[in-house]
Amino acid sequence: MISIQHLTYRYDKKAPLILDHINLEINKGECVALIGQNGSGKTTLLKQLNGLLKPTSGRVTINGLDTATTKTSALARHIGYLFQNPDHQIFCNTVYDEIRFGLLNIQCPPEEIHDRIKRIAGLLGLENKLTRDPFTLSRGERQRVALASVLVLETDILVLDEPTTGQDYRECVEIMEIVKELNRKGKTIIMVSHDIEVVADYCERTIILHQGRVLEDDATHVVLRKSESLMLSGLEPPQIIQLALRFGPLFQHVRSPEDMAEAVAACAVPGGVRV
Amino acid sequence: MKQMLEYVHGDSVIHRLNPLVKLLWAFLTCIACFISSNHLFLLGVLLSTVVVAASGSVLARAKGVYKALFILGFLLMLFQLLFTPYGRVYFYILPGVPVTDQGLSFSLLLMLRMMAALSPLSLMLMLTPMNELLTAMTHTLRIPYRYAFVVVTALRFIPTFSREMDQIMQAQRSRGHETDTRNPFKKVKVILPMCIPLLISSVRRIETMAISLETRGFNTGPRSCRKKLGFTRFDALAIIIVMAVLLLSIIIG
Amino acid sequence: MIRFNNVSFAYEGSEELAVRNINLHIDKGEFVGIIGPSGAGKSTLVSLINGVIPHFHRGDYYGEVLVCGKDTLESTCGEISRHVGSVFQDPEAQMVTTVVEDEIAFGLENFNVPAGEIEKRITESLKMVGIEHLRHRGTAALSGGQKQRVTIAAAIALRPEILVLDEPTSELDPQGSRQVFQTLKRLNQEYGMTILIVEQKVMLLSEFCSRLMVMEKGQIILDGPVRQVLEHHDKLLELGINCPRVVTLTKLLKDASLYDGDIPVDVDEAEQVVRKILEGAYDQHTAFDLSLR
Ligand SMILES: Nc1ncnc2c1ncn2[C@@H]1O[C@H](COP(=O)(O)OP(=O)(O)OP(=O)(O)O)[C@@H](O)[C@H]1O
Ligand SMILES: Nc1ncnc2c1ncn2[C@@H]1O[C@H](COP(=O)(O)OP(=O)(O)O)[C@@H](O)[C@H]1O
Ligand SMILES: [Mg+2]
Numbered sequence: 001m002i003s004i005q006h007l008t009y010r011y012d013k014k015a016p017l018i019l020d021h022i023n024l025e026i027n028k029g030e031c032v033a034l035i036g037q038n039g040s041g042k043t044t045l046l047k048q049l050n051g052l053l054k055p056t057s058g059r060v061t062i063n064g065l066d067t068a069t070t071k072t073s074a075l076a077r078h079i080g081y082l083f084q085n086p087d088h089q090i091f092c093n094t095v096y097d098e099i100r101f102g103l104l105n106i107q108c109p110p111e112e113i114h115d116r117i118k119r120i121a122g123l124l125g126l127e128n129k130l131t132r133d134p135f136t137l138s139r140g141e142r143q144r145v146a147l148a149s150v151l152v153l154e155t156d157i158l159v160l161d162e163p164t165t166g167q168d169y170r171e172c173v174e175i176m177e178i179v180k181e182l183n184r185k186g187k188t189i190i191m192v193s194h195d196i197e198v199v200a201d202y203c204e205r206t207i208i209l210h211q212g213r214v215l216e217d218d219a220t221h222v223v224l225r226k227s228e229s230l231m232l233s234g235l236e237p238p239q240i241i242q243l244a245l246r247f248g249p250l251f252q253h254v255r256s257p258e259d260m261a262e263a264v265a266a267c268a269v270p271g272g273v274r275v
Numbered sequence: 276m277k278q279m280l281e282y283v284h285g286d287s288v289i290h291r292l293n294p295l296v297k298l299l300w301a302f303l304t305c306i307a308c309f310i311s312s313n314h315l316f317l318l319g320v321l322l323s324t325v326v327v328a329a330s331g332s333v334l335a336r337a338k339g340v341y342k343a344l345f346i347l348g349f350l351l352m353l354f355q356l357l358f359t360p361y362g363r364v365y366f367y368i369l370p371g372v373p374v375t376d377q378g379l380s381f382s383l384l385l386m387l388r389m390m391a392a393l394s395p396l397s398l399m400l401m402l403t404p405m406n407e408l409l410t411a412m413t414h415t416l417r418i419p420y421r422y423a424f425v426v427v428t429a430l431r432f433i434p435t436f437s438r439e440m441d442q443i444m445q446a447q448r449s450r451g452h453e454t455d456t457r458n459p460f461k462k463v464k465v466i467l468p469m470c471i472p473l474l475i476s477s478v479r480r481i482e483t484m485a486i487s488l489e490t491r492g493f494n495t496g497p498r499s500c501r502k503k504l505g506f507t508r509f510d511a512l513a514i515i516i517v518m519a520v521l522l523l524s525i526i527i528g
Numbered sequence: 529m530i531r532f533n534n535v536s537f538a539y540e541g542s543e544e545l546a547v548r549n550i551n552l553h554i555d556k557g558e559f560v561g562i563i564g565p566s567g568a569g570k571s572t573l574v575s576l577i578n579g580v581i582p583h584f585h586r587g588d589y590y591g592e593v594l595v596c597g598k599d600t601l602e603s604t605c606g607e608i609s610r611h612v613g614s615v616f617q618d619p620e621a622q623m624v625t626t627v628v629e630d631e632i633a634f635g636l637e638n639f640n641v642p643a644g645e646i647e648k649r650i651t652e653s654l655k656m657v658g659i660e661h662l663r664h665r666g667t668a669a670l671s672g673g674q675k676q677r678v679t680i681a682a683a684i685a686l687r688p689e690i691l692v693l694d695e696p697t698s699e700l701d702p703q704g705s706r707q708v709f710q711t712l713k714r715l716n717q718e719y720g721m722t723i724l725i726v727e728q729k730v731m732l733l734s735e736f737c738s739r740l741m742v743m744e745k746g747q748i749i750l751d752g753p754v755r756q757v758l759e760h761h762d763k764l765l766e767l768g769i770n771c772p773r774v775v776t777l778t779k780l781l782k783d784a785s786l787y788d789g790d791i792p793v794d795v796d797e798a799e800q801v802v803r804k805i806l807e808g809a810y811d812q813h814t815a816f817d818l819s820l821r
């Protein structure tokens with residue numbers, strides 16, 4: 001589905017390498033998290049996937065199409081791309097037009113357009129903002145407009161650069177549930193996030209990028225145990241894990257507050273007898 | 276395109292020149308190019324800008340500038356060539372449209388002038404930090420800060436504007452709009468409707484920039500200035516060279 | 529330092545009030561966190577403090593906002609900026625120069641800080657947010673998180689009496705966010721800087737702030753010392769705000785009547801809580817054993 005071979009990239013001839021010999025295969029139906037420090041090259045890598053940036057050397061192919069020779073506008077039928085900053089993406093005067101823009105380009109039948117816009121706006125809580133000028137919305141709302149305009153295209157692959165920034169916890173969960181539902185329906189998802197809980201809860205596979213190289217690439221629960229790599233990628237283990245670690249082997253199996261509470265209760269009252 | 280006029284950090288002799296000297300160089304060279312109508316002189320000036328670009332190690336970036344100027348100059352040259360009916364006729368491109376020796380010579384001159392006169396301006400922008408230019412304008416030339424700031428920011432808006440355009444085009448093509456077509460006619464057709472959103476977003480940018488300026492104390496009282504601008508032997512030398520070039524242009528005409 | 533008397537505001541062209549009936553008092557040296565869903569009016573509240581409302585955004589404005597004793601309606605944005613430093617939500621929109629170090633120097637020069645001091649502050653504030661290596665880079669060619677760090681550095685370099693930050697760490701990696709909060713805490717303690725920060729990372733807010741405000745639909749619905757607000761665990765969840773996991777844990781421990789003290793706000797405190805329970809249990813346990821014997 002997505003295949004990256006020996007990809008290197010630099011923005012400028014004399015500039016340093018931003019991507020350094022990346023090799024990746026991503027299969028249909030996967031949900032992959034890409035994590036790493038600020039400036040590690042995550043956005044640069046994502047932009048290679050739909051040809052917004054072209055490889056300095058190496059090859060990137062999407063459904064067999066080489067991004068170096070395929071136009072981004074043609075790749076758009078396969079890949080939906082959410083920009084890190086919604087303001088890089090939004091350019092129409094109303095939310096409705098913004099969501100509609102892509103639909104017009106993929107020759108969506110006119111009778112379907114309105115329904116599709118309504119449906120996606122409903123999902124993302126934008127139904128009563130459709131006539132607003134996106135630039136008068138709050139940042140979090142703009143983020144959802146940008147997301148709606150990508151999701152509405154129903155492409156096979158979704159590339160999402162920090163889809164949940166500016167959202168509160170509930171909105172974040174709602175967005176991720178939508179994304180996950182799409183994934184269940186067979187869409188391939190690649191997303192960047194700095195939120196380790198989101199990564200742990202929603203992505204099966206995690207790639208850590210560090211200084212333009214792939215540092216780790218494995219099942220999420222495996223990667224999240226590698227504390228050294230996590231430190232390098234600017235992450236910290238979840239609070240409960242940090243807490244559990246302070247007690248040596250005592251709470252070694254703890255994952256969530258519920259686990260921890262149970263474990264503490266069990267230690268506090270051995271044999272299940274309370275005085 | 277978007278990087279053509281942006282400052283590139285460095286520590287070369289050219290970078291260390293007083294910004295006013297660089298400004299003087301850009302303007303006087305431009306004037307000299309308009310005074311002179313000598314092919315060789317203009318070619319010489321053009322080559323000298325290449326030397327400047329190389330010693331400031333921005334040759335790679337400058338290539339883009341030369342290319343753009345060349346294309347523009349070439350179009351101008353063609354135009355001029357076809358509409359100069361006097362002089363000795365070499366041959367006819369189309370029935371009734373002759374190519375003449377004077378036409379050829381004049382249009383070549385036009386192209387050289389265009390390239391030699393404009394490249395120093397863009398090189399100056401690449402080799403001078405905006406901040407230093409601002410300081411020079413306010414402290415040495417005594418232009419009031421707010422006007423100087425407007426001028427410098429206007430210069431800066433050229434790259435910002437093209438970056439903005441690039442962003443919108445990226446956003447559009449990643450949603451299937453063919454802004455990346457190679458066909459020039461199609462491209463114009465795709466880009467024209469973009470002008471309005473571009474204008475709107477630029478106005479917005481100016482508004483948000485105004486907010487940022489005000490909330491950081493812009494123009495609220497006396498200002499300090501971080502860098503003292505020196506005047507070295509190199510500056511003196513540069514001025515002498517620039518003056519000599521100007522003089523030469525007057526002498527040889 | 530900051531006082532809101534019955535403040536409401538509706539942006540031009542919308543009938544809805546973006547914030548309504550805000551009464552608020554913030555003292556010198558407080559470190560206040562604000563949290564709430566998107567569209568709750570957090571940014572609007574911040575704009576009311578730094579004077580962006582009413583000086584830039586038009587609309588219907590009710591009540592009065594006093595900053596350092598002066599009505600923001602009567603002073604200009606520039607005058608307010610002498611007391612209040614701001615970091616806005618969108619880093620790109622607030623960059624005014626093309627090079628990172630110039631961006632930091634810009635405000636300092638405007639406030640007539642001497643040249644030597646400027647150099648010192650640039651170095652220091654870049655270091656505080658972990659981007660010394662970007663000093664000479666162009667601002668346009670930075671990653672999202674790097675840009676955000678630059679704007680934070682530019683604001684803290686000014687050492688204002690009051691610093692308001694609107695979701696300043698939304699694009700930062702977790703260690704970077706923590707570093708920013710540590711820096712703010714230091715400024716708060718060393719210079720008595722009053723800090724108001726809008727944030728979605730409740731874990732960091734509860735660890736570093738002294739006071740927490742929760743906003744929803746234009747109103748402040750919870751306001752008080754961090755621990756007190758966190759006591760409303762269920763209410764917060766209902767509002768869609770994630771409590772720090774150690775708070776959830778404490779709640780569970782309380783429900784199991786294993787603990788009934790103060791709510792811990794960070795891992796260190798949580799460790800104390802758990803140790804106390806374990807040790808207590810040990811004592812009881814041995815007591816139990818003894819009594820058997
Ligand atoms: N247009 C550009 N020109 C030159 N260098 C750039 C450009 N964009 C980004 N860079 C540099 O490339 C590196 C990687 O940037 P990238 O945007 O891919 O980072 P990222 O991993 O997405 O970071 P973040 O988490 O902050 O978004 C950074 O050091 C950045 O400064
Ligand atoms: N410039 C503006 N013009 C009109 N309405 C706005 C503007 N900015 C924000 N709003 C509206 O005001 C409300 C509060 O927005 P905001 O304060 O930005 O929320 P938050 O920062 O909590 O996400 C939202 O409904 C938003 O759509
Ligand atoms: Mg990024």
Ligand SMILES: [Mg+2]
Nearest residue numbers: 138139570571
């Ligand atoms: Mg906001």
